[in-house]
Amino acid sequence: MTKIGVVFGGQGSQYENMGKVFLNHSKTKYIYEEISEYKKIILNGDLEELSRTENLQPIMLAFQISALEFLKTNDNIVATCGLSLGEYASLVLAGSLPYKDALSLVKIRGSLMQDESQKYDTKMLAILNKNEDEVKNLIINFSYPDEIHISNINSPKQVVVAGDTKKIDFFKEYMTERKIRAIEMKVSGAFHTSFMENAGKKYFEKLKEIKFEKPKIDYYLNLTGKKYSEEDLRIVLSKHIYNPVRLFDDIKNMIDSGVDKIVEIGPGSVISNIIRKNFKEVQVISLKNEEEIIKG
Numbered sequence: 001m002t003k004i005g006v007v008f009g010g011q012g013s014q015y016e017n018m019g020k021v022f023l024n025h026s027k028t029k030y031i032y033e034e035i036s037e038y039k040k041i042i043l044n045g046d047l048e049e050l051s052r053t054e055n056l057q058p059i060m061l062a063f064q065i066s067a068l069e070f071l072k073t074n075d076n077i078v079a080t081c082g083l084s085l086g087e088y089a090s091l092v093l094a095g096s097l098p099y100k101d102a103l104s105l106v107k108i109r110g111s112l113m114q115d116e117s118q119k120y121d122t123k124m125l126a127i128l129n130k131n132e133d134e135v136k137n138l139i140i141n142f143s144y145p146d147e148i149h150i151s152n153i154n155s156p157k158q159v160v161v162a163g164d165t166k167k168i169d170f171f172k173e174y175m176t177e178r179k180i181r182a183i184e185m186k187v188s189g190a191f192h193t194s195f196m197e198n199a200g201k202k203y204f205e206k207l208k209e210i211k212f213e214k215p216k217i218d219y220y221l222n223l224t225g226k227k228y229s230e231e232d233l234r235i236v237l238s239k240h241i242y243n244p245v246r247l248f249d250d251i252k253n254m255i256d257s258g259v260d261k262i263v264e265i266g267p268g269s270v271i272s273n274i275i276r277k278n279f280k281e282v283q284v285i286s287l288k289n290e291e292e293i294i295k296g
Helices: 028-044 047-051 053-070 084-094 099-117 131-141 165-177 194-207 231-239 249-254 270-279 289-296
Strands: 004-008 077-082 122-128 148-155 158-164 181-182 261-265 284-288
Touching: 004 249, 028 053, 028 099, 047 053, 053 084, 053 099, 053 165, 053 289, 077 084, 077 181, 077 249, 084 099, 084 231, 099 194, 122 165, 131 148, 131 158, 131 181, 148 165, 148 289, 165 181, 181 270, 231 249, 249 261, 249 270, 261 270, 284 289
Parallel strands: 004 077, 004 261, 261 284
Antiparallel strands: 122 158, 122 181, 148 158
16 A cells, blocks of 8 residues: 655745635635635735745645645555644644644744744755755854854755855855855745744743644654654744754655655645655655645
8 A cells, every 4th residue: 555645845935826726715715714814915915925924824834734625645644744834734634733723823933933033134045965964064164153053954965054144145155165056045034043942932832722632643743853752742843943944854754664655735846856856766746736736
């Protein structure tokens, strides 16, 4: 039997009118009733407005939860993980968190992260064709080693760093001098770094009010890169905001456990591309937009 893992993307691949089809679809409009205050942005907002994390987090999560209504392979889904925000769709799929609670939480999460990001002038930068240890060495030898932070370990060839905008600009020049490719991310803050610690601690107080159920399928944590094993999810999800996302470890451990087909629910196909490059034996399907999701 094919063992399917479902992975959910994070911020950075959004597009204008994302969720417009789901908004009024008979199968999914009930989900969008929970985020009705964002309807105008979904229908008429520009990419800049959509990309503000306080708007993007609930809009993208509603998109991802809606996609679950169209998955035709539910019986074979044995595992799930998500990239940053995508972890909340994983929690819904795993049966740990009702969709209403998930959407309510990310509204708070997005607002806290946006508020915190506005205190600083920061950027995120994806470093390509370097692994975590190599990026750490580059940071150590940089002029401002304490001001560049690893925020995402997406693969052995893609590590994201974040920091003060000027320092990130200098770091990008430092990469260019060494003929290392680096791409700026379309996000509005230095997420998953110490810049977000205050937001994470405030978020923990909100998480205390939420009851999490034990996952019904294997669920992999961004914080550790490992399968859930009775951790307190309130602590995990609050620390997740200001600690690196270990996506590649999640995927590797999922595949090592026997998953041989992965469905990425977007937007975008960043994770699918990572899997195809690093796990050639695994079948990968990328569902990037409403039309692809509805067709299945």
